[in-house]
Amino acid sequence: MKLFSTKGHRKIPGNKHISLERDVTTIDPKKVERVYFPLVAGNNAPHEVLVKEGDKVKVGTKIAVKPQFTVPFFSSVSGTVLAIEKRYNPMTGRVCDHLVIENDFKMTKEKPLKTVKLDAPKEEIVAAIKEAGIIGLGGAGFPTWVKYNNVKDIHTILINAVECEPYLTTDYLEAKMNAAKIVGGARYLQKAAGASKIIIALKVHKEDACNCLRDAASAYSDIEVREVPDYYPMGWEKTLIYHIFKKRYDKLPSEIGVIVNNSSTAMVVYDALVDGKVVTERLVTVSGNVVKDARNIIVPVGILAETILKEFDIEDKEFVLLPGGPMTSNPAKDASYALISCMGSLTLLEKVVYRPVACLRCGACSAHCPAGLQPVEILRAFDGRDYDRLEKLETMRCVDCGLCSYVCPSKIEVTDMMKKAKTILRVHQSQKK
Ligand code: SF4
Ligand code: SF4
Incomplete structure (x- = not known):
């Protein structure tokens, strides 16, 4: 007899309320003297660097390109390129080259990117998403344009606002604050794929975010806002797709006619295509059981985790710092790493030492x-x-x-x-x- 039923999921404590009790704040730009951009991706392929020491840059200047899938990166401050220096990168777990830019605190901006109308050809929409360097903001950081390049037979764009990791609340807050942009970005993605329908999925018991999304989508009969059960890992593509479509696939959701994008990613698609803005700042959840004033904070991309942590009141206890949620991220070696645009959280948990015992073969x-x-x-x-x-x-x-x-x-x-x-x-x- 099996002791456990085969579920493939589990209800786990969300601890979301911790960071929602306080208002969102913005870091004072004067506290960010330098920003840092890792110059290798997860596959260790070096980026092509487009600037050199002493060059002046603005907010939005293209500074490097990741060769795999040609993804550009943009400066998040105006100032001067200082150097390339070695720094720890939690995405690879290793030390790698980082481009360092010194902030002149003027926040001089580059010209906006060319905007694109919703009725533009789909190739033009995909090219604009590529030009804006948009990657998935939900954590994986996969280039968004690749999902839409030459796709066929897509019926649904599934916008994933489930955010199933404990403690994290950025997608939830963006859904409340920027529902119209999420819906607007989703319509561009729908157009890029030639899909007939959009489903925006979020967990139950988020009535306020759900109402904001439903209001924003009320004019469109082809958009459905769907509440899904609160269990982990409902935000994982395969779990979410099975729940909604009752279908399984091998490698990519496009095999069953679906493309999935995170909701905050849809929002930045809107920013880029409608306002010509690239991602130079983002909302970050700083939470955990040792953070006394947990909340969400807006910071520039490239800021060091240690600079963010100075804004918070942390209990005098030994803790582990996770550069993401507690279920999927490995503890960071220290807080000297730089945040890239797909990193939306710092989770600080009191250090607990477990003593593993032999496997019970419980299944x-x-x-x-x-x-x-x-x-x-x-x-x-x-x-x-x-x-x-x-x-x-x-x-x-x-x-x-x-x-x-x-x-x-x-x-x-x-x-x-x-x-x-x-x-x-x-x-x-x-x-x-
Ligand atoms: S970590 Fe891997 S093996 Fe463990 S439950 Fe998740 S998918 Fe399965
Ligand atoms: S590793 Fe062993 S003890 Fe742990 S859950 Fe699996 S079967 Fe049970």
């Missing part, structure tokens, strides 16, 4: 895995370096959602082991090739 990790994997079996294969079995168990389909660690009664860091298993399997597969 909870397998029962809750939203990818349908058997983490307990993968751990055994990992321990034995049984690469054939790791392949058979489809180890690479793990999405690092963190749920297996969360549910493990033995306090085993199952997700960390899954990451290690993927790494050794990747190395093994490339050596085989």
Whole structure:
């Protein structure tokens, strides 16, 4: 008899209220003397740098291009290019080159980008999204234009405002503050894909955000605002799509005629295509059980995490700093890293040392895995370096959602082991090739 039913999800405490009790603030630009832009992406490919030491830049000057998918990056302040220096990057877990720009505090702006009308050809809309360097603001940072390039047979644009990670509240607040922009951006995305429908999904019990989105969408019969259950990881594309469409897919949602974008990403699509603005600042949730004045704060892209933390009253306790939500991000080594546009949170949690005990073989990790994997079996294969079995168990389909660690009664860091298993399997597969 199974002790746990196969669910693929779990209700977990959201702790969202912590950062919603205080108003959003904006950091004083005078406190941001320098901004820093990492010059490598997750795949370690270096960026093409378009400026050199001593160059003057403005807010919105194109400073570098990521070669994979040609994604431009823009300065978030006006000032002078100082240098390229080594700095820790939590996305890669390594030290890498960063472009440093010294702020002149004048906030001189570049000319806006060329705007695009909603009735423009879809190729023009996709090109404008590419030119604005828009990447997914929900955390993954995947270039938005790539999802829309030469797509066919798309029926629905699914705007994901679920934000299922505990503590995080930026998408929720943007939905309240900028619902019209989210709807406006979603219409451009709908046009870019030739889709007939838009669904905006958010979790239940967010009535105010839901009402704002419904008001903003009230003029359009092809937009539906859909509330979805509050369980984790409802915001993961595959879970959300299965809940809404009752369909599964292999690699991309476009296989079943759907493209998914985060709601704040839709908002910045609107900013770029209607107002010609690129992303130079963003809303960031700073929360956790050691932050006395948790709230959301607007900061320039490229600001250091340590500069943001100086704005907060933090309990005098040993804590771990997570450059994202507690379920999916790994603790940062320190707060010396720079925020890029897809990083929307700093979560500070009191350090708790768990003493793992032997696996009980209870099956909870397998029962809750939203990818349908058997983490307990993968751990055994990992321990034995049984690469054939790791392949058979489809180890690479793990999405690092963190749920297996969360549910493990033995306090085993199952997700960390899954990451290690993927790494050794990747190395093994490339050596085989
Ligand atoms: S790893 Fe943890 S959750 Fe999975 S079977 Fe063992 S004890 Fe249970
Ligand atoms: S981290 Fe990976 S193995 Fe663990 S529950 Fe999530 S998808 Fe499954």
